[in-house]
Amino acid sequence: MTRTNTSRGTTLLAGAVLGLASATAIAAPMGKMGPTNAPTPQNMVAPNAPFTVDGKNVELKTYLGHPLVVWQVTTWCPSCKAGLKTFAQHQAEIDNSDITILVLRDYQNGGYPGPSMHQFVEQAAPKLLNDPHFVIGDDTKALFDLYNPHKFVDVYQVIAPDGHVAVVSSTPSATFNKIDGFIKPKTGS
Numbered sequence: 001m002t003r004t005n006t007s008r009g010t011t012l013l014a015g016a017v018l019g020l021a022s023a024t025a026i027a028a029p030m031g032k033m034g035p036t037n038a039p040t041p042q043n044m045v046a047p048n049a050p051f052t053v054d055g056k057n058v059e060l061k062t063y064l065g066h067p068l069v070v071w072q073v074t075t076w077c078p079s080c081k082a083g084l085k086t087f088a089q090h091q092a093e094i095d096n097s098d099i100t101i102l103v104l105r106d107y108q109n110g111g112y113p114g115p116s117m118h119q120f121v122e123q124a125a126p127k128l129l130n131d132p133h134f135v136i137g138d139d140t141k142a143l144f145d146l147y148n149p150h151k152f153v154d155v156y157q158v159i160a161p162d163g164h165v166a167v168v169s170s171t172p173s174a175t176f177n178k179i180d181g182f183i184k185p186k187t188g189s
Helices: 003-027 078-089 091-095 107-111 117-124 126-130 141-147 172-180
Strands: 050-053 056-059 068-073 100-105 134-139 155-159 165-170
Touching: 050 141, 068 078, 068 141, 078 091, 078 100, 078 117, 078 126, 078 172, 100 117, 107 141, 117 126, 117 134, 126 134, 134 141, 155 172, 165 172
Parallel strands: 068 100, 100 134
Antiparallel strands: 050 056, 050 134, 068 155, 155 165
16 A cells, blocks of 8 residues: 555545544433532422332332432433432441431433333442342333423432422432431431
């Protein structure tokens, strides 16, 4: 090959690689992250809605009366995976408290395919699968519309024991301190 042909071949190869990288970036799932500094809701009572666990409908109100995190994730979201790992790092503290963490896959998984919730948690933080403080399930459209009307990826609400929404935020791996304030050691039975 002559120098001109080599240069042309290198240019073609570079163009093909750049084109493939661009196509991959365009095809990759994308979502809008929830706010990490949302204002504290004022007197907002947590609405009841169903979600599914193992194919069965469960009412959110079942978990009220104790601190509750309603965390909506997608199974293709890197920050969601990081959040699972953060919860796993704090598992002993959580297990010594009254808090329940609902980890729910967004309704229709944010519009993209991905593993099931069981597979997602198994990949990122398998010890959470059998922990009674963690409820792994899927949003229904009703819950998704009530708790995530802006269709954010990786968004959560902390519901205080009195049933009021106390925190709205995103990315537990970066904002765990907002959840940590609701993790109190159990006091008696």
